[in-house]
Amino acid sequence: MIRPRLRLWLLLGLLLLATLVSLSAGTLWLTPQTVFERLLAHDVLDFEVWNHRLPRSLIAILAGAAFGLAGAIVQGVIRNPLASPEILGVTQGAGLALTVAIISWPHLPITWLPLVACLGGAGGALLLALYNTGVSFSGVRFALSGVAIAVTLSSVTEFLILSHPLDINTALLALTGSLWSRNWHHVAMVLPFLVLIPVGLCLTKPLNLIALGDEAAHSLGTALSRTRWSAMACAVLLTSLGVGVIGPIGFIGLVAPHMARRLVGGHHQYLLPAAMLIGALLLVLADTLGRTLIAPSEIPAGVLTAVIGAPYFLWLLARFRG
Amino acid sequence: MQRSFAAVGILLSGAGLFWLSLYSWSPFTLTATDAWNGLVHQGRVGGNMAYIVAQLRVPRAVCAALVGACLGLAGALMQGITRNRLASPSLFGVTAGAALGLALFSTGLVAPPFAGGALLMTCLGGALAWFTVFSLGGAWSPTTAQGRLVLAGVAVAALCAALTRLTVILVEAQAQSVLNWLAGSLANVGAAQVQLLWPCTLIGGLWALWCAPRLNLINLGEDAARSLGVGIASLRLQVFVASLLLVGASVCAVGPIGFVGLIAPNILRQFLGNDYRWLIPLSATLGAVIVLGADLLSRAVAFPVETPAGVVTALIGAPFFLFLARRAL
Numbered sequence A: 001m002i003r004p005r006l007r008l009w010l011l012l013g014l015l016l017l018a019t020l021v022s023l024s025a026g027t028l029w030l031t032p033q034t035v036f037e038r039l040l041a042h043d044v045l046d047f048e049v050w051n052h053r054l055p056r057s058l059i060a061i062l063a064g065a066a067f068g069l070a071g072a073i074v075q076g077v078i079r080n081p082l083a084s085p086e087i088l089g090v091t092q093g094a095g096l097a098l099t100v101a102i103i104s105w106p107h108l109p110i111t112w113l114p115l116v117a118c119l120g121g122a123g124g125a126l127l128l129a130l131y132n133t134g135v136s137f138s139g140v141r142f143a144l145s146g147v148a149i150a151v152t153l154s155s156v157t158e159f160l161i162l163s164h165p166l167d168i169n170t171a172l173l174a175l176t177g178s179l180w181s182r183n184w185h186h187v188a189m190v191l192p193f194l195v196l197i198p199v200g201l202c203l204t205k206p207l208n209l210i211a212l213g214d215e216a217a218h219s220l221g222t223a224l225s226r227t228r229w230s231a232m233a234c235a236v237l238l239t240s241l242g243v244g245v246i247g248p249i250g251f252i253g254l255v256a257p258h259m260a261r262r263l264v265g266g267h268h269q270y271l272l273p274a275a276m277l278i279g280a281l282l283l284v285l286a287d288t289l290g291r292t293l294i295a296p297s298e299i300p301a302g303v304l305t306a307v308i309g310a311p312y313f314l315w316l317l318a319r320f321r322g
Numbered sequence B: 001m002q003r004s005f006a007a008v009g010i011l012l013s014g015a016g017l018f019w020l021s022l023y024s025w026s027p028f029t030l031t032a033t034d035a036w037n038g039l040v041h042q043g044r045v046g047g048n049m050a051y052i053v054a055q056l057r058v059p060r061a062v063c064a065a066l067v068g069a070c071l072g073l074a075g076a077l078m079q080g081i082t083r084n085r086l087a088s089p090s091l092f093g094v095t096a097g098a099a100l101g102l103a104l105f106s107t108g109l110v111a112p113p114f115a116g117g118a119l120l121m122t123c124l125g126g127a128l129a130w131f132t133v134f135s136l137g138g139a140w141s142p143t144t145a146q147g148r149l150v151l152a153g154v155a156v157a158a159l160c161a162a163l164t165r166l167t168v169i170l171v172e173a174q175a176q177s178v179l180n181w182l183a184g185s186l187a188n189v190g191a192a193q194v195q196l197l198w199p200c201t202l203i204g205g206l207w208a209l210w211c212a213p214r215l216n217l218i219n220l221g222e223d224a225a226r227s228l229g230v231g232i233a234s235l236r237l238q239v240f241v242a243s244l245l246l247v248g249a250s251v252c253a254v255g256p257i258g259f260v261g262l263i264a265p266n267i268l269r270q271f272l273g274n275d276y277r278w279l280i281p282l283s284a285t286l287g288a289v290i291v292l293g294a295d296l297l298s299r300a301v302a303f304p305v306e307t308p309a310g311v312v313t314a315l316i317g318a319p320f321f322l323f324l325a326r327r328a329l
Helices: A001-026 A032-041 A044-078 A088-103 A109-132 A140-162 A165-176 A186-187 A193-201 A203-209 A212-219 A224-246 A252-264 A270-293 A301-319 B003-021 B034-038 B047-082 B095-105 B117-137 B146-171 B177-184 B191-218 B222-227 B232-254 B260-272 B277-301 B308-327
Strands: none
Touching: A001 A032, A001 A165, A001 A252, A032 A044, A032 B146, A044 A186, A044 A193, A044 A252, A044 A270, A044 B117, A088 A109, A088 A140, A088 A224, A109 A140, A109 A186, A109 A224, A109 A252, A140 A165, A140 B146, A140 B177, A140 B308, A186 A224, A193 A270, A193 B277, A203 A212, A203 A224, A203 B117, A212 A224, A212 A270, A212 B095, A252 A270, A252 A301, A270 A301, A270 B095, A301 B117, A301 B146, B003 B034, B003 B047, B003 B260, B003 B277, B034 B047, B034 B308, B047 B191, B047 B260, B095 B117, B095 B146, B095 B232, B117 B146, B117 B232, B146 B177, B191 B222, B191 B232, B260 B277, B260 B308, B277 B308
């Protein structure tokens, strides 16, 4: 099986290329050579690259990878191609928790936000689990219930934001789904990904077994419910942390695993890394496009991912029979 | 008998809310007397406060009632033609599509330079969204799961919302205004919006009433309806045009107000059964009651700041959707 591995390397190369482009692109265009020189020299001139673009790109790579990985894990556990963190209510739960926290404790330090987001994301997922007790996790029904939860949570968020117009600015900054003005402090906030992502990658073997079907997985020695719970917890943490730092960015967790599956097939030892790489690539591209298309103003990355991701979801839905 | 009671009850509560919304929760201290002078004498008697009622409050309340009627009618029509209880302008993405059309018009990106251009754009946006949802969701195939259409609708709504944000950002670059755009508020309506709304509501409402008996037959199943002489394709087209006109006019006047078309017919179904000859007119009335109530609440929750009414209806409607989705599964 050389081809999936080769494709993974290709994806990694593409990601590096995209990162280089995102370091050079912006209101002020730099040549790649200048970027390197400034990064190495680390003098007064490197303010733009070192303080703005590099942290942004790092956050985009880590958060995109986390969203992609979380999506692949969720789809692997639930075995439903329409599932993804934003359809499970995780993204919206995290967004709601962030809004409540920002409105009730305006002086909360931003380093607490990822923790708050994780609590909210877990709450959203638990709500969905409660709502669906005794119902199978497959098919359109499950996706519909997830969407209903997501719509409910986001309507509460919107209500809170719009009925507190005076505290709105911080909330909006956290909730637009954008990498604007993210800096090294935020990079420190995404560092837990360096632990969570390897943990997620460790799920390769159980996910491969679950893909064989519940009975086969059980008879091959998988503790099904424990595996499910830990995998879902991992996906929830990955997504909520990302939302806590850059706000709800939709559709990456849905699109990346599907693209990965088409590229490297369904074996999770290739699928999980590929989904991560594609997620990172998508977010870096969305961020770069967002800040170059109408420079000097910015299009939030979340808007661009929705413009690409929603049609993809529609296409999936049209093909999906189940 | 139950039907008449329901009708009288809804009408009375509508009248009560209409009266309340004339003078309560206003940044000016208005009294019931001012409201009376403003409503009956159009502000010629009673000084400044009565004039405020006549110029601002009466058009606002009338607008709320008309928008609610439009959305309730559209919801009942869509539920009738798809035989899907989750059908509604907001869950099928039609409202979001219409809002996109309005955003394109108001920012001047695509603005037909004649009177009614805004209405045309909202109707076109809604039509495009509806068409996408129905063709990708497999609306007319007999085996389609009910949820599939809603999933397609939610995705189309997400797409339209993103495009709307994009449009507004391209022109204004202010996040706050985007949110108010997408939320649907009655804060700035006046006589012009009433002028736009009432003919559309009247035409759409009469058209809907005319379709009602045939929707009852569709409810028996499409084969049965066909054998009883209903032209299915023509009925679908009529319902499509009528509901687009209704949704388009309401979005054009006050922006996207969600979930009214889902709530009103489904509440009424509990009391009235599935007879569309009653459901349609009463959905219009109950829709009006809901939007009037939401507008009152929207002024009350963070007084004196106004919360957009669309957010209040979403706050009520989304849990309702949750409840209905559980039952539809």
